[in-house]
Amino acid sequence: MKIYQVSSSTHLVDTRGTVGRSVLVALVAWTLAWKGASLWRAAKDDSRSWFVTLLISNTLGVLDAIYLFGVSGARRRAERSEASIRASTGEPEQLGHRQET
Numbered sequence: 569m570k571i572y573q574v575s576s577s578t579h580l581v582d583t584r585g586t587v588g589r590s591v592l593v594a595l596v597a598w599t600l601a602w603k604g605a606s607l608w609r610a611a612k613d614d615s616r617s618w619f620v621t622l623l624i625s626n627t628l629g630v631l632d633a634i635y636l637f638g639v640s641g642a643r644r645r646a647e648r649s650e651a652s653i654r655a656s657t658g659e660p661e662q663l664g665h666r667q668e669t
Contacts, residue, residue: 595628602629602636609640 603622610619618635625631654660 599626599628602632606632606635609636613640613643615640 606622607619610622618639622632622635
């Protein structure tokens with residue numbers, strides 16, 4: 569990676585060369601793939617705060633992966649566990665009501 573100075577800002581990727589362009593295209597593709605998957609999941613989960621956070625942030629897919637595998641993954645595992653318990657006991661889903669404990 570070549571570091572060069574252009575008008576008081578330092579760039580880590582030389583976009584003038586073929587390698588620099590390839591790296592830039594790869595980073596953009598990587599970011600867009602993670603961003604698309606995480607935004608889709610946040611919208612599907614009706615999680616507005618995460619949707620806005622993921623839309624505004626640009627962390628090269630790190631925050632997007634944390635949401636997909638951490639936050640949303642835990643929520644989906646809990647829902648699957650609850651669904652399997654309902655299926656085995658024959659209990660109907662409690663629509664709009666919190667579960668009593």
